[in-house]
Amino acid sequence: MKGLLVLTALFVAVFGKKTFEGDQVLRITPKDEAQISLLRELSEQEHLGLDFWREPVHESLPVDVHVPFHSLQGVRAFLGYNQIQYNVMIMDVQDLLDDEEREMVKYRSFPRSTDDFVYTNYHDLNSIYSFMDMLVAENSNLVSKIVIGQSYENRPLNVLKFSTGANRPGIWIDTGIHSREWVTQASGIWFSKKIVTDYGRDPVLTDILNNYDIFLEIVTNPDGFAYTHSRDRMWRKTRKPNSGSSCVGVDPNRNWDAGFGGAGSSSSPCTETYRGPSAHSEPEVKAIVDFVKSHGKIKAFVSIHSYSQMLLYPYGYTSTPAKDQAELHELARKAITSLQSLYNTRYTYGSIITTIYQASGGTIDWTYNQGIKYSYTFELRDTGRYGFILPANQIVPTAEETWLALMAIMEHTKNNPY
Amino acid sequence: MASTGDLEPTHYPARRAATVALHYLNTHHGSPFRVFGLQQVHKASAEDVAAGGRKYKLDFSVTDWASGSEGPALRCSADVLFPQTERHSGPEVQLRCEALQQINRTAQEEHAFYQRYISPDSAVSARDIPDSYGNVSEEMQPFWRLARVAASFIMLRESSERTEFNMAQVASVAQQGSSEEQLMLEFVVLLHDFPSQEIIQWKLLASWSPDRGVRVLQTEWQPRCPHATKPPN
Numbered sequence: 090m091k092g093l094l095v096l097t098a099l100f101v102a103v104f105g106k107k108t109f110e111g112d113q114v115l116r117i118t119p120k121d122e123a124q125i126s127l128l129r130e131l132s133e134q135e136h137l138g139l140d141f142w143r144e145p146v147h148e149s150l151p152v153d154v155h156v157p158f159h160s161l162q163g164v165r166a167f168l169g170y171n172q173i174q175y176n177v178m179i180m181d182v183q184d185l186l187d188d189e190e191r192e193m194v195k196y197r198s199f200p201r202s203t204d205d206f207v208y209t210n211y212h213d214l215n216s217i218y219s220f221m222d223m224l225v226a227e228n229s230n231l232v233s234k235i236v237i238g239q240s241y242e243n244r245p246l247n248v249l250k251f252s253t254g255a256n257r258p259g260i261w262i263d264t265g266i267h268s269r270e271w272v273t274q275a276s277g278i279w280f281s282k283k284i285v286t287d288y289g290r291d292p293v294l295t296d297i298l299n300n301y302d303i304f305l306e307i308v309t310n311p312d313g314f315a316y317t318h319s320r321d322r323m324w325r326k327t328r329k330p331n332s333g334s335s336c337v338g339v340d341p342n343r344n345w346d347a348g349f350g351g352a353g354s355s356s357s358p359c360t361e362t363y364r365g366p367s368a369h370s371e372p373e374v375k376a377i378v379d380f381v382k383s384h385g386k387i388k389a390f391v392s393i394h395s396y397s398q399m400l401l402y403p404y405g406y407t408s409t410p411a412k413d414q415a416e417l418h419e420l421a422r423k424a425i426t427s428l429q430s431l432y433n434t435r436y437t438y439g440s441i442i443t444t445i446y447q448a449s450g451g452t453i454d455w456t457y458n459q460g461i462k463y464s465y466t467f468e469l470r471d472t473g474r475y476g477f478i479l480p481a482n483q484i485v486p487t488a489e490e491t492w493l494a495l496m497a498i499m500e501h502t503k504n505n506p507y
Numbered sequence: 508m509a510s511t512g513d514l515e516p517t518h519y520p521a522r523r524a525a526t527v528a529l530h531y532l533n534t535h536h537g538s539p540f541r542v543f544g545l546q547q548v549h550k551a552s553a554e555d556v557a558a559g560g561r562k563y564k565l566d567f568s569v570t571d572w573a574s575g576s577e578g579p580a581l582r583c584s585a586d587v588l589f590p591q592t593e594r595h596s597g598p599e600v601q602l603r604c605e606a607l608q609q610i611n612r613t614a615q616e617e618h619a620f621y622q623r624y625i626s627p628d629s630a631v632s633a634r635d636i637p638d639s640y641g642n643v644s645e646e647m648q649p650f651w652r653l654a655r656v657a658a659s660f661i662m663l664r665e666s667s668e669r670t671e672f673n674m675a676q677v678a679s680v681a682q683q684g685s686s687e688e689q690l691m692l693e694f695v696v697l698l699h700d701f702p703s704q705e706i707i708q709w710k711l712l713a714s715w716s717p718d719r720g721v722r723v724l725q726t727e728w729q730p731r732c733p734h735a736t737k738p739p740n
Contacts, residue, residue, distance in 0.1 A: 480642065
């Protein structure tokens with residue numbers, strides 16, 4: 090009976106937009122025949138809109154009744170006056186329906202394999218972490234998951250390692266360091282599937298993976314990402330509280346030890362570009378720093394952001410050109426030419442400080458100063474029409490075209506060992 | 508870091524000035540069925556001016572976001588002056604775009620839209636346009652564009668050489684009673700500033716009709732509290 094009611098309610102909810110907010114289900118225990126009669130009379134009051142899930146039959150059997158919100162006061166008064174015992178079985182019918190709807194949706198969209206996974210949608214953190222585990226399980230010869238640390242709120246910092254042999258130099262790619270840039274995490278998911286699909290099929294990628302490991306951190310700022318789903322779609326920073334301030338979070342792309350504290354970052358915790366109390370103060374950043382240092386052989390490092398359609402190389406904190414500027418500039422040109430070849434998406438390229446703005450304490454300035462020559466930052470689609478809230482139907486085209494640029498960078502890295 | 512003389516058109520000094528010219532263009536020519544986006548800056552130069560302040564000369568292209576995925580590009584040239592004053596005052600723009608007057612195809616849609624919503628019963632109200640996933644319903648598209656046009660008044664006024672504004676999202680739209688045959692809309696818009704990466708919230712009251720175009724009657728900056736910690740549970 091309950092199932093039928095829920096089904097009906099959902100049907101009505103979908104097509105009639107009816108709400109059961111405030112409605113309750115009462116379980117009444119009549120103690121004698123007189124009370125049964127009273128309850129039968131109550132059931133005949135059509136204006137109350139009562140729906141008996143269990144009719145009044147016998148004094149030993151409970152009577153369950155769905156009472157609409159507008160009748161609650163009257164019904165409870167009636168029961169109280171006649172000293173009929175009852176308790177509240179369901180506090181709010183709408184809440185229950187909402188929970189059930191959520192469960193159903195979750196169950197419906199839970200993919201059984203990475204071939205089932207919907208790449209053309211945005212997903213929440215749990216779905217993405219499940220995806221990673223599935224990808225590893227399906228491709229255990231090629232992919233493993235490394236946990237490089239914990240976020241401030243104790244979420245695992247997961248990195249997928251694509252490897253075909255031991256002691257290889259590595260290529261690092263991260264997405265989602267700024268949580269509101271949703272097309273980046275979504276692209277990261279697509280990249281990971283692309284790698285396992287193309288290994289053994291695409292000669293260029295196969296050759297790369299036979300010589301280099303690829304490390305991919307899809308959700309680089311999981312606390313921020315969870316917050317964009319639960320509270321504020323525009324959240325950028327980490328979620329670590331700042332002592333002495335009511336403002337939360339540090340900009341993880343101003344927290345690196347490269348020109349830390351300089352112009353192009355903020356000293357106020359209440360700003361989006363707050364650099365943090367000290368370099369590498371954020372666990373999300375420290376984890377990558379420790380990983381890169383202990384690995385010792387990362388040869389290319391790409392950090393992916395959105396929006397504005399740019400491919401950028403160091404530096405952001407100083408106008409002194411990078412030592413390898415000419416090569417980085419030419420490689421960027423090649424990469425975005427590849428990118429543009431797919432859907433004619435136009436990218437700008439150049440050093441951070443000249444092209445987008447001065448920014449100190451940035452990721453790729455640090456990695457470059459560590460000796461990782463091929464350090465790049467992407468700003469993916471679009472140029473402002475949708476900005477951070479890029480429609481889901483652009484996820485795959487964005488990922489596809491960006492992949493071409495990544496391949497250009499990775500191929501050049503492989504062909505130019507140092 | 509003020510550059511003088513010829514500027515690299517793809518770099519930010521030229522782009523910020525072109526964005527100002529774009530906001531100006533939208534305030535003058537935007538409508539529920541026409542709103543422009545910057546496509547490319549072709550040439551740019553800057554110089555200091557005698558009164559203190561900097562003048563940019565720009566040659567750039569825009570596209571109308573209302574005309575499908577990528578409409579034809581419109582070529583524009585502009586002079587943008589950022590005055591040097593004690594308190595901030597908005598930039599001054601002189602703008603010329605080719606073939607602007609010839610774009611008349613939207614007159615019919617504008618009138619239909621106007622007729623539909625000018626009725627006294629009309630009380631449009633919506634939140635989060637686009638939603639978190641980038642969706643904008645058919646019905647909300649013209650309101651989205653109107654919000655961008657109205658927001659352009661604010662973005663233009665607030666611009667300097669150190670800002671680069673875009674409208675990130677419409678937090679809400681609420682139709683008010685029509686006045687003097689104008690559609691009256693109260694918007695809350697979220698602006699995104701590139702250099703600071705801040706999200707800035709403004710409430711504004713705008714009027715529109717096909718004849719009078721968009722006017723912004725009131726604006727109010729609203730503090731956002733995204734940085735505050737959650738209240739203890």
